[in-house]
Amino acid sequence: MADTMFTRANPSPRYRELVELYRTMHTEVEKFLNVGPENTFPGISLPPEAHHIKGLIDRTGALSVLDYGSGKGKQYDLRNVKLATGEVVESIVDYWGIDYVHCYDPSYAKFSTLPQSRFDGVICTDVL
Numbered sequence: 043m044a045d046t047m048f049t050r051a052n053p054s055p056r057y058r059e060l061v062e063l064y065r066t067m068h069t070e071v072e073k074f075l076n077v078g079p080e081n082t083f084p085g086i087s088l089p090p091e092a093h094h095i096k097g098l099i100d101r102t103g104a105l106s107v108l109d110y111g112s113g114k115g116k117q118y119d120l121r122n123v124k125l126a127t128g129e130v131v132e133s134i135v136d137y138w139g140i141d142y143v144h145c146y147d148p149s150y151a152k153f154s155t156l157p158q159s160r161f162d163g164v165i166c167t168d169v170l
Contacts, residue, residue, distance in 0.1 A: 050156075064149030068114070083150070085117030087168040088134065090126040095165055096138050104162035105141045111169030112145035112153055 048054045053061075067082045088109075099107070109115070117134060124130050131137035144161065145153040 061149050065151075068150050083113030083147070083168075085113050085115060085120075088117040088165075089120070089123050091165075091167045092123070092125050092131075092134055092137060093127050093129075095167075099138050099140060099163065102163060106159075106161045106163070107138070107140055107143045108157060108161040108164045109143055109145050110147075110164055110166045112147045112150075113168070114150060115145040115147075115153060118143055118145070 046052075046054075048057070064083070067079070069079050071078055072082050095107075098104070109118075121133055122130055123132075123134060123137070125137075135143055140162075144157055144159065146155075146157055147153045148156075
């Protein structure tokens, strides 16, 4: 296996196993925590990091962001979001001052299509 080159077209068996596990968690009860599928991977890890991401956006002038491993993307539907700084903002996207966020999550059907666009920035707050 050491000679095997894993690529997007040829992912590792472990990657495939994890994607299937996460797909199941998106559609069925998460058995360990007994959390229903509507509440799995809702994006709650993003708001505490939003101010750090804003700093990067401001420094780079990014207008578009790919959220890799976005889960259900609910973090972008939240209103009156309290940040780790204590500040309350209308929404994450408005706070960042960007044009749009593209959600991608290989385990969530709604966002599982691999993006073909280019983005000014990529964020990943909970997957890696």
